[in-house]
Amino acid sequence: MDRTKFYTVLTTNGVQELDFLWNGLSHFVINYNVSYYRVTEVDLLRPDLISYKVYGTIDFWWIILLVNNIDNPFKDLVVGTILQIPDKLDIYEYQKNWRVRRL
16 A cells, blocks of 8 residues: 555645645554564564564555554664554455555
8 A cells, every 4th residue: 555645635836745734544443452563673674574474464564653653663663662563454444444445
């Protein structure tokens, strides 16, 4: 999924830019039980590996960061951090409700 599809495109002074103040990501809701994952040395700088380990795909790394309020995975992911991992059913519900298509 391309995260830029969640932002509204605005034109300011003839320049197109993404509106980061409102986006569809704020509508992600956790309805099912979360699981937890402890960050290891192998996972540093690689949220895609965490996604692959817990979901079997690298596509959901940004959802893991979103749920855990991690803005910068290069600074904020440290060994020993315990991450909340949303259930796949929550992700699928979000995709269905907000018409997000996987590429």
